[in-house]
Amino acid sequence: MIKVFNTMSGKKENFVPLTPGKVNMYVCGITAYDVCHLGHARSAIVFDIIKRYLRYRGYKVTHVRNITDIDDKIIARAAQDGTSTDAVAKKYANEYYRDMDLLGVSSADLQPNATDHISEMIEAIEVLIEKGYAYPVDGDVYFEVSKFSGYGKLSKKNVDDLLSGARVDIDERKKSPLDFALWKSSKEGEPWWESPWGKGRPGWHIECTAMSSKYLGESFDIHGGGADLIFPHHENEIAQSEAYSDKPFVKYWMHNGFITVDKEKMSKSLGNFFTIKEILDKYEPEVVRYFLLSAHYRSPIEFSDVQLNEAELSIDRYYTTVLRIGDFLESAGAKEKLPQSEELVGLLSSFKDKFHHAMDDDFNTASALGFIFELIREVNRFLDSKPSGQKAKDLVARTKELLAEVGGILNIFNKTPVEWYRSLIAIKKIELSEDDLLQKIEERQEARKQKNWEAADAVRKELDEIGIILEDKSDGTAWKVRVG
RNA sequence: GGCGACGUACCCAAGUGGUAAGGGAGGGGUCUGCAAAACCUCGAUUCAGCGGUUCGAAUCCGCUCGUCGCCUCCA
The missing domain is CATH 3.40.50.620 (HUPs)
Known part of the structure; x- marks a missing residue:
């Protein structure tokens, strides 16, 4: 009701x-x-x-x-x-x-x-x-x-x-x-x-x-x-x-x-x-929407750059996780391994009820966002436990679906991570084309292969100065935009 | 002056009778070439203060303090 x-x-x-x-x-x-x-x-x-x-x-x-x-x-x-x-x-x-x-x-x-x-x-x-x-x-x-x-x-x-x-x-x-x-x-x-x-x-x-x-x-x-x-x-x-x-x-x-x-x-x-x-x-329109939904609609909400930046950080945490989910779904091994899945399974089954409960209660978007980030933490924890196999993939895919569904209702979290980062490049007026960026990452990969850490770090530092952060992963290097 | 709302950790914020969600910042750790991300961990015995009701209150009642809003156009 x-x-x-x-x-x-x-x-x-x-x-x-x-x-x-x-x-x-x-x-x-x-x-x-x-x-x-x-x-x-x-x-x-x-x-x-x-x-x-x-x-x-x-x-x-x-x-x-x-x-x-x-x-x-x-x-x-x-x-x-x-x-x-x-x-x-x-x-x-x-x-x-x-x-x-x-x-x-x-x-x-x-x-x-x-x-x-x-x-x-x-x-x-x-x-x-x-x-x-x-x-x-x-x-x-x-x-x-x-x-x-x-x-x-x-x-x-x-x-x-x-x-x-x-x-x-x-x-x-x-x-x-x-x-x-x-x-x-x-x-x-x-x-x-x-x-x-x-x-x-x-x-x-x-x-x-x-x-x-x-x-x-x-x-x-x-x-x-x-x-x-x-x-x-x-x-x-x-x-x-x-x-x-x-x-x-x-x-x-x-x-x-x-x-x-x-x-x-x-x-x-x-x-x-x-x-x-x-x-x-x-700020990204999504940041503004998130900011406004982070407090109950009847409460006063204080506008400040600090608040908007925090909203930006929260959204970035979301997309970082979605990126991670995508990586996992693409590259997970076939061997069935499900360490520590109970909490995620439990939350997946109760998540919609929690979300509905929050929204049914006079459209409590702030509480609903809390549950979303609970799920974010849980899926990250699950992925940290290094699962593999179809069952693990199903769980993670289910998580992704649920997040997309509730994001659609709140009209946030509806981009792909890459769209989010591209949008941030534009909004933060970073003067570097994506091609040039990928080029630099490529150069750095070469240096890393040769264990030329000095050269690799120089590239990272250069990009960091214009607001691009690199994340080294097992199968390559991802880029994102510094937020907050 | 009348009416109303709010006061939860360093910051933001949910919680309206059953023993304090979530995000950010900070300390410690795992992981990493180094990072970043992620995770673990520490962090309010306490919800402006004082009383009261109750087996039990941040949650209900009263008073006090503080902040804000409406009483004029205003989202």
Whole structure:
């Protein structure tokens, strides 16, 4: 049984979708007004993995991820750049899709834009007005928070506290400072759409109500996003959606934690952010994914080079072992020899259960990675015991299969070792062609044959200086890239 | 001020009632021409502190200290 932490209840709950075998999932994407930073990547990667795991467990998942392509920030950006909001939104949405692609995040099944759903939003707003939950003022339309009795149930806030907090803007035209805009009249020079209340544009929250109900129905299973969306965005979505449909909006609310820098939330306004592009210039996408999966998705995770380097080391340990497995499968002798196989056999039979157990428990990727490295150690230990024969090969091949299977779900560990090293050469900007490298290794082999250790060591030192490490093995010399 | 989360070894991190996963760094060793990798081994009698519940708590409850987040746009 999969357990999911539901922000609404504050507890882990058994995951039982509304329709057996089917999961409808809506995840808030981005507002397209600037390039994305690592925080955006975390949300995308976390929910991508959740989707992959649910599919692996047999659910038919429909995943919707929206793009907000009209809002104040986009308007401001367009004015600043002397271009249209449309051009700004398109540009940064495309940047986002490119970043996600580089990071290995699969695209959602539906990636709707807010501006393609204006009529649905207007329709929803009309219903809210009819039902007495919203009121128009001078071309704006506001949602009347006091009319919705459940307001605050997600973010655990009560209306009185919010009112006394006094950090809400004072607008005389609103009945209450807590009321939020469903529709905003357009000012001179701003983009607009025709509506029953005049020319204007939608407020931020209503798009998610309109698009989620259109594509997933008025009630659906999972709604996700960063924890900073809990209030007010998701709280407001609930108010609008449930007022509109009189049905429970979402069964499981899931929110990922923040990325921090020096313990502080990475954010635009603090200026302490790193863009995805900056990071991918220094690190393999797989390293970034591993790093983000190495902590539970709800925990804060501290961004630093030390952390990324450790992730790189861990992945390298994985590929080093895969290389070793490959060598063994190619060259193992025929004579049946199985010293010390019990532990590996035992782990092979329990491994999937352990992995499932970790992932079933609110997608505990950090724990799952622990089990993967347990298996890595066990197979290394087995190989150290110098086994041979078909049975040994079967065990090792089985290990390789299992590792590939779970790696596929986490979307890491899916390269060949050589691809990993090649990729590292590129990312670390090592200026040496693979041909030249192999040439040098060849030269060194000659020297070694003649027991000319000085010459052999000189080659190794030369390569070491540019970040290439050589490993002498019984049947030749392998190369790898220094990591960490 | 209100609400919420977190505090596990040198660093990162899992563990939510049954006696501390995993990765990195470090000491010692096996292997090796030397290395590297791999493996073995050492390393928290202890989970911020203090009380309480329990046969038993890192895990539940209370208080204290510390850190962070939300309450305004924010993944």
